[in-house]
Amino acid sequence: MTDVLDLQDVTIRRGATTILEALSWRVQEGERWVVLGRNGAGKTTLLQVASGRMHPTTGSATLLGSRLGATDVFELRPRIGLASAALADRIPSGETVRDVVLTAAYGVTGRWREEYEGVDESRASDLLAAFGVSHLAERWFGTLSEGERKRVQIARSLMSDPELLLLDEPAAGLDLGGREELVGALAELARDRRSPALVLVTHHVEEIPPGFTHLLLLRAGRVHAAGPIDETLTAENLSGTFDVPLRLDKVDGRWAAHATGAVAG
Numbered sequence: 590m591t592d593v594l595d596l597q598d599v600t601i602r603r604g605a606t607t608i609l610e611a612l613s614w615r616v617q618e619g620e621r622w623v624v625l626g627r628n629g630a631g632k633t634t635l636l637q638v639a640s641g642r643m644h645p646t647t648g649s650a651t652l653l654g655s656r657l658g659a660t661d662v663f664e665l666r667p668r669i670g671l672a673s674a675a676l677a678d679r680i681p682s683g684e685t686v687r688d689v690v691l692t693a694a695y696g697v698t699g700r701w702r703e704e705y706e707g708v709d710e711s712r713a714s715d716l717l718a719a720f721g722v723s724h725l726a727e728r729w730f731g732t733l734s735e736g737e738r739k740r741v742q743i744a745r746s747l748m749s750d751p752e753l754l755l756l757d758e759p760a761a762g763l764d765l766g767g768r769e770e771l772v773g774a775l776a777e778l779a780r781d782r783r784s785p786a787l788v789l790v791t792h793h794v795e796e797i798p799p800g801f802t803h804l805l806l807l808r809a810g811r812v813h814a815a816g817p818i819d820e821t822l823t824a825e826n827l828s829g830t831f832d833v834p835l836r837l838d839k840v841d842g843r844w845a846a847h848a849t850g851a852v853a854g
């Protein structure tokens with residue numbers, strides 16, 4: 590299998606702060622990774638490196654076979670999908686949902702002079718349908734609910750047919766029904782062999798969709814544990830990552846965690 594992402598000894602420093610430290614991580618074609626870690630552990634920073642938006646201070650980052658620093662990131666970026674709250678904030682609220690997805694074919698927001706081809710139009714329609722938001726195609730992005738926005742963002746991040754898709758907390762801010770719909774859509778994406786390699790950053794094991802294969806636990810900018818999810822997602826590893834004694838359960842392919850010291854009632 591081919592490496593989609595290969596980080597070797599990556600350290601990111603900003604002033605006196607070390608955000609990521611000697612981090613090594615490989616993602617291969619077909620893998621579906623979950624990244625978990627406390628607030629401030631470095632998850633978003635890791636996605637910045639993995640998407641070619643941040644260069645390591647030291648160490649090497651090879652994305653889709655091209656080493657950062659020795660490649661044109663503007664050619665690389667369209668091959669890596671990224672959906673994050675920060676990117677969503679840049680989408681003009683007066684843009685139609687169809688155009689939000691369509692413009693991703695050119696890595697821009699705001700429809701302006703681009704000539705779209707029929708093939709792009711039909712791909713955008715297919716993606717809107719796949720994420721259950723076809724009926725919103727002509728609505729302004731700014732008028733959508735949080736759950737609808739998240740699904741449109743993921744559709745957008747798939748528009749350029751990326752080889753790697755990075756999702757930064759896609760379920761944040763969703764109610765229970767919205768979260769479950771999103772988890773279902775991501776489980777379907779994970780199952781589809783045509784899907785790109787996936788990396789999902791989340792805060793909650795309850796949000797891990799069935800079909801995700803690997804787990805990276807990040808603690809204070811370092812890898813606490815990484816590997817196949819069934820071996821790596823243990824109560825001990827999770828407790829060590831979050832510094833809380835946790836009990837972990839798995840029911841019907843889904844995980845749940847709670848503190849062992851919690852008192853009911």
Ligand SMILES: Nc1ncnc2c1ncn2[C@@H]1O[C@H](COP(=O)(O)OP(=O)(O)OP(=O)(O)O)[C@@H](O)[C@H]1O
Binds near residue numbers: 626629631632634635
């Ligand atoms: N430019 C910077 N200068 C100094 N510190 C920074 C800078 N950017 C990020 N940090 C710090 O690095 C740490 C990791 O940030 P990051 O956003 O990657 O964490 P995270 O795991 O995504 O957190 P959260 O779960 O809260 O979203 C945080 O403590 C943050 O304050």
